Amino acid sequence: MKYLDEYRDEKIARGIVAELTHRVTRPWVLMEICGGQTHTLMRYGIDEMLPPSIELVHGPGCPVCVTSLETIDKAIAIASRPEATLISYGDMLRVPGSRTDLFHVKAKGGDVRVVYSPTEALKFARANPDRKVVFFAVGFETTAPANAMAVWQAKREGLRNFSMLASHVLVPPAIRALLSSARNRVQGFIGPGHVCTVMGYREYDDLIHEFRVPIVVGGFEPLDLLEAILMLVTQLEEGRATVENQYVRSVTYEGNLRAQKILAEVFEVCDRKWRGIGGIPESGLSLREEYAEFDADRIFGTEGITADEPAECISAEVLQGLKKPTDCSAFGTRCTPENPLGAPMVSSEGACAAYYRYRRHAIAVTESH
Amino acid sequence: MCLAIPGKIVSDEVQNGIRVGRVQFGGITRETCLDFVPEASVGDYVIVHVGFAISRVDAEEAERSYEVLESMGLLQVELQSDLEDS
Ligand code: SF4
Numbered sequence: 001m002k003y004l005d006e007y008r009d010e011k012i013a014r015g016i017v018a019e020l021t022h023r024v025t026r027p028w029v030l031m032e033i034c035g036g037q038t039h040t041l042m043r044y045g046i047d048e049m050l051p052p053s054i055e056l057v058h059g060p061g062c063p064v065c066v067t068s069l070e071t072i073d074k075a076i077a078i079a080s081r082p083e084a085t086l087i088s089y090g091d092m093l094r095v096p097g098s099r100t101d102l103f104h105v106k107a108k109g110g111d112v113r114v115v116y117s118p119t120e121a122l123k124f125a126r127a128n129p130d131r132k133v134v135f136f137a138v139g140f141e142t143t144a145p146a147n148a149m150a151v152w153q154a155k156r157e158g159l160r161n162f163s164m165l166a167s168h169v170l171v172p173p174a175i176r177a178l179l180s181s182a183r184n185r186v187q188g189f190i191g192p193g194h195v196c197t198v199m200g201y202r203e204y205d206d207l208i209h210e211f212r213v214p215i216v217v218g219g220f221e222p223l224d225l226l227e228a229i230l231m232l233v234t235q236l237e238e239g240r241a242t243v244e245n246q247y248v249r250s251v252t253y254e255g256n257l258r259a260q261k262i263l264a265e266v267f268e269v270c271d272r273k274w275r276g277i278g279g280i281p282e283s284g285l286s287l288r289e290e291y292a293e294f295d296a297d298r299i300f301g302t303e304g305i306t307a308d309e310p311a312e313c314i315s316a317e318v319l320q321g322l323k324k325p326t327d328c329s330a331f332g333t334r335c336t337p338e339n340p341l342g343a344p345m346v347s348s349e350g351a352c353a354a355y356y357r358y359r360r361h362a363i364a365v366t367e368s369h
Numbered sequence: 370m371c372l373a374i375p376g377k378i379v380s381d382e383v384q385n386g387i388r389v390g391r392v393q394f395g396g397i398t399r400e401t402c403l404d405f406v407p408e409a410s411v412g413d414y415v416i417v418h419v420g421f422a423i424s425r426v427d428a429e430e431a432e433r434s435y436e437v438l439e440s441m442g443l444l445q446v447e448l449q450s451d452l453e454d455s
Contacts (some may be wrong), residue, residue: 036372089419117420119402139419142373145405146421153387194373197416197424220372250416250424259405259423349372 016226017049020233027053028236029185030229031178031321033171034192035062035349036220042354044222046229054233057185057321058354060174060277061192063139064091064347065319068273069307071167072097075136076105078165078300085111085128086165087121088136091347096340098307118150125154125162134296137166142194144168144285145259148266151287151294163296166286169272171195172203173283178320179211186321188232190225191217193247200255204243212241219247266291275343276309276316313342318351325352332360373418375426378403378411392417 032038038058041047047056060066076097079086086102093102093114106112111131115121118135125133137147147164154162171192178184191204196217204215214235218228228246235241245251263285272284287295297303309316312330317323325331325344335341337353344350348357374394381390381403392401392415399420406422409415415422 116399117402119400119420142418142423145423146402146419149387149402149404149421153385157385194416194418194423197373249426256405256423258407259421 012223013049013226016223016230017051020054020226020230021051023230023237024051024053024233025237027055028187028233029055029057029321030188030190030232031057031059031186032190032218032225033059033061033175034190034195034220035065035347035351035354036194037190037192037218037225038062038351039349039354040220040222040225042358045358046222046225050229054229056229057324058318058351059178059189059321060274060319061140061171061195062344062347062349062351063143063169064089064095065315065343065350066169066274066277067092067095067138067167067343068275069098069309070273070305071138071165072101073307074297074300074302074305075165076100076102077302077305078134078296079105079110079112081132081300083132084300085113085124085131085133086136087113087115087124087133089116089138090114092136092138094340094346095343118147122150122153122159122162125159126157129161131161132299133162134300135162135164137164137168140169140171140192140195141199141263142192142197144267145198145256145263148262151266151291152262154294155291163294163299164287165296165302166267167272168267168285169274170269170283170285172207173280174274174277175207175215176210177277177280177283179207179213181320183320183322186213188213188236189215190228190232191215191243193217193219193224193251196245196247196251196255198256198259200253201243201245201251202253202255208241208243214241215243217243217245217247217251219250274319276313276319278316310341315342315344315352318344325355326359328352332356373416373423375414376401376417377428378409378413378415378422381411392422 121135216228216231267285268288269282270284270286273279314328340346344352376392376394379391388403390403391398402421409425414426414428416424
């Protein structure tokens with residue numbers, strides 16, 4: 001409980017854990033999809049508070065972690081061009097590509113900039129008409145509407161020097177891929193609260209019918225996650241499989257219709273390669289033909305770039321919940337946040353980085369005994 | 370980068386046909402697109418992701434998750450930018 005001391009609803013947390021312990025009669029394997037949730041679980045030691053028969057495995061919901069190696073290589077190729085300014089979310093700079101990363105390209109004089117919002121990239125393009133400004137647009141359904149809006153605005157304004165290297169990914173096809181795998185162990189999912197804030201959760205009905213697996217849309221605070229776990233375990237113990245919404249303060253069944261509208265206007269569903277996992281059918285969003293003039297891949301002729309994953313990194317298994325980061329031989333030695341070998345060690349939402357930050361000490365103690 | 374943070378709308382206006390406003394996250398204020406949340410007005414709390422409000426939330430709930438984020442030291446990281454300072 002020591003991790004929860006600083007959180008003011010510790011009493012409620014204890015109550016939920018007691019209720020869980022009371023309800024659980026056998027082992028269950030649960031997965032949280034979203035990297036933000038992984039971070040909270042590790043930070044507050046929630047995994048360690050649970051009855052031992054409940055195992056949490058961590059899902060592929062960190063956009064930084066699943067952006068394919070070849071997409072990183074494309075970004076690096078573009079950023080190395082003298083006429084280009086590559087603008088990205090901060091975490092992407094340290095993700096290793098095949099040979100280098102964006103951070104090194106920047107250090108060598110490449111024009112690479114970090115923004116908090118795609119709107120800033122748009123502003124930069126307006127103010128610097130002599131630069132070819134490329135926004136490196138990664139992200140799940142939460143991020144895609146913001147990225148879509150940037151392209152939509154650029155088209156409306158006739159902004160010629162703005163384009164997008166788009167690598168959006170979608171959650172439901174990834175869950176389908178995990179559940180279809182012969183090696184799947186996951187029996188219940190904590191759904192991604194902010195993805196569902198945008199998309200709603202009607203898409204998850206199909207998954208329930210297809211796989212009879214409970215899904216509870218969860219928030220991001222310690223108590224949100226504990227409550228979601230309790231709701232999942234209750235369904236499992238009662239033999240039910242439905243979609244439930246724990247994160248009602250932000251998520252509705254329909255989702256944000258305005259955000260969905262701009263998404264559909266600018267993007268279309270496409271097959272997408274996920275780093276560590278491989279290709280998943282209809283699991284991405286790419287620019288519609290009407291927006292082809294904003295496709296950086298076409299403008300810079302980088303479509304042909306392909307890359308193979310390095311062998312030592314077991315991120316494929318980590319992202320599918322088959323292994324824990326600590327099962328990796330490179331964890332904490334050849335792979336650290338300062339010197340990441342694989343993408344899940346880069347972002348604070350990556351499972352390996354979360355373990356490194358919050359579990360390294362505990363692991364060292366156990367090993368020395 | 371995938372975090373979404375609750376903040377309070379302190380001003381709003383229409384720019385180029387799109388509704389934008391300043392949103393306050395503790396000590397930091399950021400320009401935020403309000404186009405996806407027509408139901409939210411000045412004084413309301415919204416959940417903001419990469420500069421776009423994606424839902425309106427109850428004020429008390431917002432304060433609570435804000436405290437949690439701050440205690441985790443994630444707020445500064447999430448709002449990191451080379452191009453805007455405030
Ligand atoms: S610890 Fe590093 S090398 Fe191992 S799986 Fe994680 S990211 Fe890959």
